[in-house]
Amino acid sequence: MDTANYLLAKRAELTPGRPALHDLGTGTRYSFAQLDDRANRVANWLLGLGITHGDRVCLLAPNSVIYSDLLHACLKIGAVFTPLNWRLAAPELVYIVNNCTPQVLIVAPEFTAVYAQMAAQLTIPHLATCEGAELPDALIYEETLDQASPAPPTPPAPIQPDDPACILYTSGTTGRPKGALIPQRQILWNAINTVVSWGLTSEDISPIFTPMFHSGGLFVFLTPLHYVGGQVIITRTFELEESLRVIEQEGCTVILGVPTIFQMWLDSPAFAQTSFASVRWFISGGAPCPPELAQAWQQATGRVLRQGYGLTEVGTNCFTMTDEEAQMLVGSVGQPIFHSEMKLVNEAGQDVPQGEIGELLIAGPHVCAGYLHNPEATAVSIQNGWFHTGDMARQDETGYFYIVGRFKDMIISGGENVYAAEVEAIFREHTAVQECALIGLPDDTWGEVGLMITVLDKNCPATPELADELRAFCKAQLASYKVPKQIIFVPELPYSPYGKVEKLVLKEKYAVT
Secondary structure, three states: OOOOOOHHHHHHHHOOOOEEEEEOOOOEEEEHHHHHHHHHHHHHHHHHOOOOOOOEEEEEOOOOHHHHHHHHHHHHHOOEEEEOOOOOOHHHHHHHHHHHOOOEEEEOHHHHHHHHHHHHHOOOOEEEEOOOOOOOOOEEHHHHHHHOOOOOOOOOOOOOOOOEEEEEEOOOOOOOOOEEEEEHHHHHHHHHHHHHHHOOOOOOEEEEOOOOOOHHHHHOOHHHHHHHOOEEEEOOOOOHHHHHHHHHHOOOOEEEEOHHHHHHHHHOOOHHHOOOOOOOEEEEOOOOOOHHHHHHHHHHHOOEEEEOOOEOOOEOOOEEOOHHHHHHOOOOOEEEOOOOEEEEEOOOOOEOOOOOOEEEEEEOOOOOOOEOOOHHHHHHHEEOOEEEEEEEEEEOOOOOEEEEEEOOOEEEEOOEEEEHHHHHHHHHOOOOEEEEEEEEEEEOOOEEEEEEEEEEOOOOOOOHHHHHHHHHHHHOOOOHHHOOOEEEEOOOOOEOOOOOEOHHHHHHHOOOO
């Protein structure tokens, strides 16, 4: 069956003593048999609390083995793991918790103060603490683990492929966060697709530097490596120099990062002293990686930096390419993975020819089941089995895809479509520009015109003359209607936890509607 409930148990049966996970926070290493034992104990504990098919289980904690415990425990019994974004403020978390109505919430020491701000507005039947956290009347996670049975649990109802296994809340860049319903089949097929299309093996070792409340932390390498028998290294928090040490000392072979992390590594004094001899390749996700960063990274390390693409709703790994292709086709995300269908359509829903830009639609067993309590958003996103990603892309004559930008990250100026990512890429080629973001300004004549918000290199003073130079530089490479009408200089851009520029924040700040 297309379910993930057996994933860890089967791996533990096949290679019980093989190293599976190293939790750097505690320094503890776990074999697959030990991981499965923990997951069984947690599953039986949850069943003892009366947790049944479809009930939500929330976690508010930094990265640790507990994410693996709860994910696999919920998979085994048909409950729904709902990790909480600990970077959010208390009111934001209150909204999410009340939206998903969990039966259990587990809180780590770092977040007891945040929970205290939330408590009066929540109704949760079972509260637990972990890692020494203290809250009144709370169960203690580690004690329940010790007392529960390690026997394989019996789910209260048969587990089906479309049963929700996780609820992951989107970042809410267009409003209130939406809870994406991640079914059992999506987790399994994402693992299969990643192993097959990316060539993962039981010898691979990958660090998890990204937050595990995010799909990247859970599904880029954790479940695929559990599936194939490889190992993950869990870091509690991201520390720049420590992360480089981990890559070298743990012998990591495949590494995920967001563009900002790769830039920070490149700029770090520790970078030059780090050996990447064990690494097969790096992959950038979360946001488009500037081609010049990918090229600089490859030159500095001698290792390929691939551009990944995925969404919470369709799985984290949707395209594939070889190392040779990644070097030749910098900026491409590659070709679609196995067991997936993709097409590009115009606003009328018609297929666009190769070379033209259209919205990327994805179908397959790795697509989510919609959004919790939000049939309107579900109906918009999933139509006739196709998930409308909202991303604009083009396919070249050889079949390789390039992500152009978000559909909503498009300006219509004088009836012409201007894709922000295209213009931003040109701006970043100028030596004075460190970062930039294009947004639209209302205009009586053209409908919209571009405003480029720019962070300059520290050695470049912000002057009107430089703004004119940047516009001329852009005009030499793009059609006139794509050239921003205004340029402003700022000290920094706002970024989401996943390395994406928060354009909604910029639009609100600069009174763009």
